[in-house]
Amino acid sequence: MxxxxxxxxxxxxxxxxxxxxxxxxxxxxxxxxxxxxxxxxxxxxxxxxxxxxxxxxxxxxxxxxxxxxxxxxxxxxxxxxxxxxxxxxxxxxxxxxxxxxxxxxxxxxxxxxxxxxxxxxxxxxxxxxxxxxxxxxxxxxxxxxxxxxxxxxxxxxxxxxxxxxxxxxxxxDPRSKSGLWVRLKEGESASRVTMAGRRLGTMIGKGSVIAYPMEKALEQHGGGLADIQYQQLGSADVLTALQNGGVDSAWLLDPVWRKVDARQGYAFLGGQPQGxxxxxxxxxxxxxxxxxxxxxxxxxxxxxxxxxxxxxxxxxxxxxxxxxxxxxxxxxxxxxxxxxxxxxxxxxxxxxxxxxxxxxxxxxxxxxxxxxxxxxxxxxxxxxxxxxxxx
Missing domain, CATH: 3.40.190.10 (Periplasmic binding protein-like II)
Incomplete structure (x- = not known):
């Protein structure tokens, strides 16, 4: 298993x-x-x-x-x-x-x-x-x-x-960016991303509580839990796959998201609800x-x-x-x-x-x-x- x-x-x-x-x-x-x-x-x-x-x-x-x-x-x-x-x-x-x-x-x-x-x-x-x-x-x-x-x-x-x-x-914390990150395609911006059909690299599979905040983030960007392709990866592989194009998006945890924060071509779409x-x-x-x-x-x-x-x-x-x-x-x-x-x-x-x-x-x-x-x-x-x- x-x-x-x-x-x-x-x-x-x-x-x-x-x-x-x-x-x-x-x-x-x-x-x-x-x-x-x-x-x-x-x-x-x-x-x-x-x-x-x-x-x-x-x-x-x-x-x-x-x-x-x-x-x-x-x-x-x-x-x-x-x-x-x-x-x-x-x-x-x-x-x-x-x-x-x-x-x-x-x-x-x-x-x-x-x-x-x-x-x-x-x-x-x-x-x-x-x-x-x-x-x-x-x-x-x-x-x-x-x-x-x-x-x-x-x-x-x-x-x-x-x-x-x-x-x-x-x-x-409000400063945290642990959550859904995406590689921006040409012409996309953090405020305008289409998630439907994207490949999501994650060590989090179906049935996890993270489905709830992921659903909220996806729905704000033209997608849903049923509209994406899941690619389950090891914790050490999620970031690598996002960076080399193996996946289009990824759920990045603390402190991994620091590696792409403020870097051109990446956008944070949302994480666990505050409070x-x-x-x-x-x-x-x-x-x-x-x-x-x-x-x-x-x-x-x-x-x-x-x-x-x-x-x-x-x-x-x-x-x-x-x-x-x-x-x-x-x-x-x-x-x-x-x-x-x-x-x-x-x-x-x-x-x-x-x-x-x-x-x-x-x-x-x-x-x-x-x-x-x-x-x-x-x-x-x-x-x-x-x-x-x-x-």
Whole structure:
């Protein structure tokens, strides 16, 4: 099976792989994790008492319906929300497609700085492609997945598995040009490009969350997801193919787009929507139902890490960039060469609806679209920051 990891935390596979994953999830849906002794094992998230949290005031929550690209991400004070150690320690495994990408940095820092341990959590980060991780999440062999609500996830939910997107990861800085780039033909300009019929070089295949922003960019330039030819390439080959004419356009990630930025003959057509995260933490039955206390504690540690280390432009701190580069095993100068990610734990309204529309356009969606109530659960991060939404 051909698998490639990209900067949104998802792993892209062929459509057949997504279908196979959904089939495994359907077979696994009846298997639930062992119940916990804590009170959370008998309490649904909607029945839990949400109390105010020190250091998390009005700015710790934003209305999910606010889709403004200039929306300021929710923030608590550094060190908040404060730890609330569980009565009994828990060992949790989080699967992620990579440990070296910048979007994984909050988890890496939380682990290194002991933020999980402050909650009574012994967390292991395990590298697994999303299609391999989903069946394990279904069986309770892993507890969470740092990825995205891609087509395989949506199809798995339709197959009967209880899995939800519970916290987001990031949205791009306005200065970022990670996204769709095109080689201009004679007579074309960045404002007037015809994309229909072009060959798109990408390590991102069908069924990835990136289909949504790609669809928006294509439609603005006379094309659509069904009007282009996909050429899946290795991460090291995408830029080369664009430069030597092997493909007409390409989806370039950080920091690769720097190689063509401001160069004559290339144009940036668009990337991930600002202010709208497309990935983050996914939970299965274990942390959604069987052990909600641990599910909230895990998000509390993650949110506290964002507030303490990633609340603003963390790349202005050279010492922190050096620390981060060592943690991610990356080059500090490369890390410094791109704008910081806007770390954001909140999920916007309608994102999974828009994603599913893009999957349908690509021909990888199975059955009818899922309502947001089946795909998203904001209650756990709201509890972590002390926000009790009106009922």
């Amino acid at each position: 051909n698998k490639r990891t990209h900067a949104y935390g998802t792993v892209v596979t062929a459509v057949t792989a997504a279908a196979a994953t959904a089939a495994v999830l359907l077979a696994s849906a009846a298997c639930s994790s062992p119940s916990r002794s804590d009170s959370s094992s008998n309490a649904a998230a909607g029945q839990r008492t949400v109390r105010p949290v020190d250091g998390c005031g009005a700015k710790s929550w934003t209305d999910p319906k606010d889709l403004s690209p200039t929306r300021a991400p929710a923030r608590c004070l550094p060190g908040s929300p404060p730890p609330q150690p569980l009565s009994e320690p828990r060992k949790l495994t989080i699967a992620t497609g990579t440990l070296s990408a910048e979007y994984v940095a909050p988890l890496q820092v939380a682990l290194d700085k002991g933020e999980f341990k402050k909650e009574g959590l012994d967390v292991e980060l395990k590298v697994l492609p999303t299609p391999d991780a989903l069946p394990l999440l279904a069986k309770g062999d892993i507890d969470a997945l740092w990825a995205a609500p891609e087509a395989a996830v949506m199809n798995g939910i339709k197959g009967g598995f209880d899995i939800k997107w519970v916290a987001a990861n990031f949205s791009p 709208e995260p497309l990935g983050g933490m996914l939970y299965g039955r274990t942390l959604l139902q069987d052990d909600i206390d641990a599910g909230v504690a895990l998000l509390r540690a993650y949110i506290r890490t964002v507030n303490s280390y990633f609340a603003s432009d963390y790349k202005k701190n050279a010492t922190f960039v050096t620390y981060l580069s060592k943690l991610l095993k990356s080059d500090a100068s490369i890390l410094q060469s791109t704008p910081p990610l806007r770390m954001d734990w909140e999920i916007r309204s309608g994102t999974t609806t828009r994603l599913q529309s893009a999957y349908e356009a690509q021909g990888v969606a199975e059955g009818s679209p899922l309502p947001e109530s089946r795909t998203v659960n904001r209650a756990l991060y709201e509890e972590a920051v002390g926000h009790a939404p009106s009922r």
